[in-house]
Amino acid sequence: MAPRPLIAGNWKMNGSLKSLVELKPIAEAAERLRPRCDVLICPPATILSASHGILGSAAAVGGQDCHAEASGAHTGDVAAEMLADLGARFVIVGHSERRTDHDESDAVVRAKAEAASRAGLTAIVCVGESEEERKAGRALDVLRAQLAGSVPEGATPDNLVVAYEPLWAIGSGRTATSADVAEAHALIRSELSDRFGPAGVAGIRILYGGSVNPDNAAGLLAIDNVDGALVGGCSLKAETFIAICEAVPDLREPASAA
Numbered sequence: 281m282a283p284r285p286l287i288a289g290n291w292k293m294n295g296s297l298k299s300l301v302e303l304k305p306i307a308e309a310a311e312r313l314r315p316r317c318d319v320l321i322c323p324p325a326t327i328l329s330a331s332h333g334i335l336g337s338a339a340a341v342g343g344q345d346c347h348a349e350a351s352g353a354h355t356g357d358v359a360a361e362m363l364a365d366l367g368a369r370f371v372i373v374g375h376s377e378r379r380t381d382h383d384e385s386d387a388v389v390r391a392k393a394e395a396a397s398r399a400g401l402t403a404i405v406c407v408g409e410s411e412e413e414r415k416a417g418r419a420l421d422v423l424r425a426q427l428a429g430s431v432p433e434g435a436t437p438d439n440l441v442v443a444y445e446p447l448w449a450i451g452s453g454r455t456a457t458s459a460d461v462a463e464a465h466a467l468i469r470s471e472l473s474d475r476f477g478p479a480g481v482a483g484i485r486i487l488y489g490g491s492v493n494p495d496n497a498a499g500l501l502a503i504d505n506v507d508g509a510l511v512g513g514c515s516l517k518a519e520t521f522i523a524i525c526e527a528v529p530d531l532r533e534p535a536s537a538a
């Protein structure tokens with residue numbers, strides 16, 4: 281059985297106490313849509329606790345990054361355990377903006393994903409090729425290498441979500457073609473399956489991210505092996521984010537909670 285889709289909002293470095301006003305309608309929609317999809321908001325760490333207070337049990341909250349260590353002399357960093365302490369259930373690791381802005385290698389991303397698991401969080405491990413890599417016909421090789429380097433041993437549906445975010449589609453208004461998305465997601469499923477066995481991997485969610493909006497969401501979510509979306513810009517406003525959640529097809533049988 282296909283896993284229940286997850287619609288995740290990544291607020292990136294946006295949002296303040298004022299933005300919490302968006303969360304009440306998102307909580308109401310998530311409650312209404314519960315049999316169809318799980319909903320997650322990853323706000324900045326500064327408002328994670330307040331976000332959890334508003335979303336309650338209707339929708340999950342997650343961090344956007346974590347340190348690999350549980351504690352120590354790492355000024356400005358946040359441990360996975362600290363996110364869990366605030367009510368987070370997920371944490372994004374290896375987003376391309378962190379890989380680029382902070383030079384995060386696959387090994388660093390893997391250590392962060394291991395930290396997430398240690399803290400009882402589900403890691404959302406991001407992978408994706410650059411435009412140059414796609415044009416050079418290397419997209420699938422890049423994904424293979426990122427998966428091999430970034431995904432820790434012992435992956436299960438409880439500790440791992442993979443997000444495929446082609447770099448050139450992020451914030452650009454351009455999305456990958458359905459065929460390219462299908463090919464990338466099939467490759468991700470098969471790489472995970474080769475490594476961890478098909479039984480456990482069938483339940484691991486593979487999200488698509490990159491310029492997902494209310495107009496293209498239904499088409500993207502209908503593609504094989506697309507088990508949800510990681511939404512940036514359109515997650516900042518309740519109206520557009522809820523419209524994306526509502527685009528989840530009402531076909532799949534309810535699965536266990538996120």
Ligand code: 13P
Binds near residue numbers: 450512513514
């Ligand atoms: P956009 O939806 O703004 O393209 O961002 C995608 C993304 O990076 C989500 O993590």
